[in-house]
Amino acid sequence: MPYQHINAAERQVIQRALEAGESLRSIARSLGRNHGSLSREIRRNSGRRRYKATSAQHRAEGRASRPRHNRRFAHKPLRRTVFKWLALDWSPAIISGRLRRDFPEDSNMRVSSESLYHWVYRDALQGGRLYRHLWQCRPRRIAHRSRMPAHSRIPDRIDITDRPPVVAERTRIGDWEGDTVVGRKNQGGLVTHVERVTRYLVSARIPNKRAVTFAAITNKLFGWVPASLCQTLTLDNGTENAAHARIAKAKTMDVYFAHPHAPWQRGANEQVNGLIRRYFPKGTDFRKVTDEQVAQVVMQLNQRPRKCLAYQSPYEAFAEALRGALRT
Secondary structure, three states, X not given: OOOOOOOHHHHHHHHHHHHOOOOHHHHHHHHOOOHHHHHHHHHOOOOOOOOOHHHHHHHHHHHHHOOOHHHHHOOHHHHHHHHHHHOOOOOHHHHHHHHHHHOXXXXXXXXXXXXXXXXXXXXXXXXXOHHHHOOOOOOXXXXXXXXXXXXXXOOOOOEHHHOOHHHHHOOOOOEEEEXXXXXXXXXXXXXXXXXXXXXXXXXXXXXXXXXXXXXXXXXXXXXXXXHHHOOEEEEOOOHHHOOHHHHXXXXXXXXXXXXXXXXXHHHHHHXXXXXXXXXXXXXXXXXXXOHHHHHHHHHHHHOOOEHHHOOEOHHHHHHHHHHHHHHO
16 A cells, blocks of 8 residues: 555644653554654654644645755766766656666666756756757747647648558668758758668758748759659658648659657658767757758768668769669
8 A cells, every 4th residue: 555644634633642642652553654654753843742733734745845856966976877868968758767777776866757857947047058958959848738749730641551561671762751950949950851771861951840841942852853763751740741742742752651759760860860960969050051061961971881781872872773763
């Protein structure tokens, strides 16, 4: 049976019993409590002679209102470990889970993801910059009231389960995965599309996350690619993808959507976006980034040999497919 804290009615019983001279064990039996719990209750509230139920209840309510994560934060090994992992841009949920895995026997090395968010936001209020390691890079939490799931706000959405099985097999070239790399304060960023087999990247700056803007830039990026190498495009459920019909119409490209919170279903794109972050880290103001700088990074990544391509570069692999498409 789970432990229940001593309540106000029980404290009244304790006060009257103490005034009548009853022993702790006798009081504990009458309340169905452990006498050790009663001993701690009385000791922290002025002792047997001065115990008052009202003041004891006020102290208990005060203790309950104080956040427990403050005490966790005082444990230096936990604090050092958390800050080290935050610096690696690990999410609070990952950190919380990894603590349980790496320190299975140490109860002091425990903190919930919610407590971690409290630490980060409290640090931001004091002028700290820990929040920059959060995915959204926000110094405070934004309340979302009655918000519909993102995937339900995408008209005519076709789920990834309806995508042809050949796409998952990676036996043909022409199936792409798309996403955006978000800039500082969500002002600008990059559109990124990666071909699933060759890992070839096409990318350009985007001034905002409006759906029509994303579709227009995507169509421009694919404008030079032969139709035979534009078979499908798999996107996430961000609302910037809501105008996907414009992409499909411009390139006769079938557009599918991954399951919510399943980035591994667009693993090639996620991997390349991680490489892009080495050049444009979180917090980058893409309004100050030039098209030439983006083109330079794209070229460098496309010329980077990949183990999955037997150390051929994406540029070499895609160029070979492009030559074949142009011959037909």
